[in-house]
Amino acid sequence: MLDIDQIIRSRRKTIALIIQRDGALVIRAPLRTPEKTIRELVEQKKGWITKKQTEMRKNRPATVRQFAEGETFFLMGKSYPLKIVKRQRASLTFEQGTFLLAEKFRSLAREAFTRWYKQTAAILLSARIEILAKKHNLQPAKIRITSARTRWGSCSSTGTISLTWRLVMAPPEIIDYVIVHELAHLKVKNHSKSFWAAVALLLPDYKTHIAWLKKQGHTLDI
């Protein structure tokens, strides 16, 4: 029998099976659906689930980060090498296309990169939102940078747009798609036909960006 990693119940009408990027199986179900019904559905869809899980797991990076000299890191779709340096006060800097990590911070490299990406995302993504908001005349109430892993962006009912710092690793056109998607939510809250029509109006080739995120999204990580 297949493992169910998480069941999320809410006021929805149908059961949805979601295979996450790490291959985890998450079920979204209505409040009162018995667990037996969910198990039966999972059993019934076993073939599809295992096929999807294999696909997802295959797409994951094969190597774990070592934060070693020469390893590369993404910034706006381009990859830049890491250099370990002896004399540097800051744990991590980015100079002339190279990440410079102070040797004494090597054991804290992941934290240093996360902090650097968060700060950089706050600057670059916010600036891009402002440009696109002005261009399309859709003004968010607030901008927030999150640490979400699988959710690239979201738009609250009060008009706050949240983007994960991981998005700053993506190519510019992908960043623009996620921003435009969230800006369109300022007009249409749900993912109805009229929502996608609004997105298509702002970004006609948005479907290729969705496909890119599906296929390459897992690479936007450290």
Ligand SMILES: [Zn+2]
């Ligand atoms: Zn959306």
